[in-house]
Amino acid sequence: MSITPKGLYLTEGRLVQALSNKIASLRILLDHSNNSDELNQLMKGLYPSEIAYLIQHLEEEQRRKCVLGLKSEFNAEILLFLSPSLRKEVVNLFDISELSQILINLESDDVLNILRDLEAIHYQKALNYFPVEKSRFFLERLRHPQHTACALMRSEVLVFPDYWKVCQALEHIRSCHTPRFYDVFVVDHERRFLGSIELSAFVKCQEDELLSEVMTRSTHVIPIDWGQDEITFMFRLYELISAPVVDKDSRIVGVITVDDVMRVIEDKVAEDFMHLGGIHASDFYETVSKTSVGRLNWLLITVIDAILTSLVIQYFERVLHFKQGLIILMPIAAAMGGNSGIQAATVAIRALATRELNALNSARFLWKEVSVSCFNGALLGGGLGVLAFLWFKDIRVGLVLGGAVLFNMLWAGIAGTLFPMIIARLSGDPALSSGPLLTTTTDVFGYGLFLGLSYFIFKF
Template sequence: MTGGPPEDVRDQDALRDPPARPLGPADGRSEDEAGERDYAPLPDLVQQVREWLDQNRLDLIETLTSDLHSADLADLLEQVGAEERRLLLQVLRPNLDPELFAHLDSSIREELVEIMEPREIAAAVAEMESDDAIDLIEDLDEERRAEILAALPAEARAQVEEGLTYPEYSAGRLMQRDLVAVPQFWTVGKVLDFLRASGDDLPEEFYDIFIVDPMHRIVGSVPISRVMRSKRAVKVQDIAIEDIHKIPATMDQEEVAFLFRQYGLVSAPVVDAAGRLIGVVMVDDVVDVIDEEAEDDLLKLGGVADTDIYRAVLDTTKARFSWLAINMVTAFLAASVIGLFEATIERIVALAVLLPVVAGMGGNAGTQTLTVAVRAIATRELSDANALRFVGKEALVGAINGSTFALLVGAAAGLWFRDPMIGVVIGCAMVVNLFVAGLAGTLIPLGLTKLRIDPAVASSVFLTTVTDVVGFFAFLGLAALILL
């Protein structure tokens, strides 16, 4: 009789070499060989965890997850179902890495916070970097927030409460309070001695040492690499970078991201209204902001307020309803244009067949231009200084593409319906619509920006309306003039 090994033996094999477990020195390889760790695909990890949850083998899951980075663990928690997530959290709770919350989607994070005790959340918040702690606390309801704040140590509570006083999406919310600042008169040797003596009191990661005056106003900064290369007797003020980019605490995070991208910053000091140094923004947090802003623009262009892959069906339905309602109104506007030429369509049925071609080509061409324009506005590549040149270029591109496709579509339509004049009509309409699409794709976001309206939110609605209305009117109007 043949078969697999006993279940207890299989479990021990799984413990020694579980799927998706990072490979390292414990796998029999040298430290150098393990420099680049190998990972199995996330679906394999999820499947394995689900199987062990079904078998109630929590010990195996604990061993497996102990090797995972907090970002990978966050991916695992997001991929499993709600009930599986609850069971998995029970395994993780005794040794929960606070950094996990920084990587979780906000919807999943709120779900886990609701399950956990306030003292557990407070313990995690106390160990988190101040910006991540504030990001976690700010999403909670007032009652839950008060419970967690009450359970925090006094110093951590003061930092979080101070951070919450700054506007949402501002540098004050983004900055870290832990930094290294020294007086103007200190020497390199004094700084090095201070750093060695501070030990665990130093920030976990820092790149610049800030120089402050007696009023704690920043007067310069020194990269840590420059300190390490300088002689001990040199004053830090003599090797300081004086051209520093101070960030007001109230500055919008999108402005902060622009400064980092524009000047290639790694860290930047944050100052209050009096110019006193109160925090530092690090490049890793700015990378998150750039990703969030890009994602936000992409979602808004698609008519979605927020990423909703983890939201409940009813919440997702409500979030999308208003946008669809607006599109319904604009669709009726385009339909009314078709209604004006009802008699023309009745006499020449081929027009009804070709209408989607005109509208679709115009809409796609306009979306291409609109996407470029919205992103260029967000990155400040498009401004009043070069707007006219950009509009002219996109209109010319639309006219050239319109002329090219007019020949192709016109020839195809003429052969299809055996009437060359139908090809002429749709060809002319194609030129008009793609030219207008190029204009609308640039002028609409520029105009909305002037009105202080986010172009990513409203541009696509106006663009679709313009290209549909102009396309239908040009095609059917020319058909009524030429064919009848």
């Protein structure tokens, strides 16, 4: 029976509870002792991902002690499961030669992931400790942009010539040490991709059949220059578990597996989520100072928004002399527009990300959002207008409020749909658009409409 880590789940029942208990004992140990034997004992048999989870839950000083205590037995795979900012922190606890030594056992795509985090001078140094051939290979790969097939793929890939028999392929698989794989890829004499066989179909084949007879002429190959959006779209559409990456001559140069794609999909939608909330990337593990500075940019746009709003109010100041009722109702149109705009933008951003919204249906989508805004704007604007009339016993106040809410919600529906589409067309990130841009326009429009309408209705 192969020896594997026992993992926490088996030993202690429910997973999250088990992790929590482990964190508690780890914290106590780190705070009260410097004994690295005890630490290694505590971590013994745990999976790298479990250790990473534990490390993420420590204070900075505890984390330092923990990593240094584990150092001699530190498994590089732990790094892969850490959040980016913590990974940098932990990597910096090693010197370059130590780092290269622990990296050398990882698969090529994982080494690249970690090297990418280092600064150029450091990864150059780290590469010096690798065998010449490997270090040249990594340097070459590091030149490619991060979010392409080339960066996602693993280079270790098994391929078999189409004239081989199943038994020959089996023999070859048994003879070599490969990471886990899910499909058998068949190539011609120039390593050009011909087809694939799902592993569970492969084991059903008779030993003397030719690979060319049992393979599926699959069409799911990934050109090396594809971006991650195209790759995730393809994995999702065809429910792939692995797919070969080919160069421009159709030769197989690597393989992308579902676990990497899963991480990309999750990162992407989490990123959109952060952007919608006005955050560049999750700063959960960042320090107070970095977090504060990182959040300032959106808040500065809010400052500009607020100043613009104030200027609008100042411009209409003479209207304000008219009636106190107007001052009391002033913020309503802006609030209604802001929130209904965010609703439209949220749907648009998500539909753009999943490629459901595209050139073919954008006009229809815009039209629908305008209709929705008209409907909700008329309903809520009408309701609020009546309320304002009853409150201040003045039909003009009701007209001003109702009109401002209706027109601002209409604008919000249009802008909430158009902004993400335009930004996507300009190759920007649509999720970044909705928050700041949209709120600023709905605020300025909201106050402007309300006060402008007041001016006209009360003046004449």
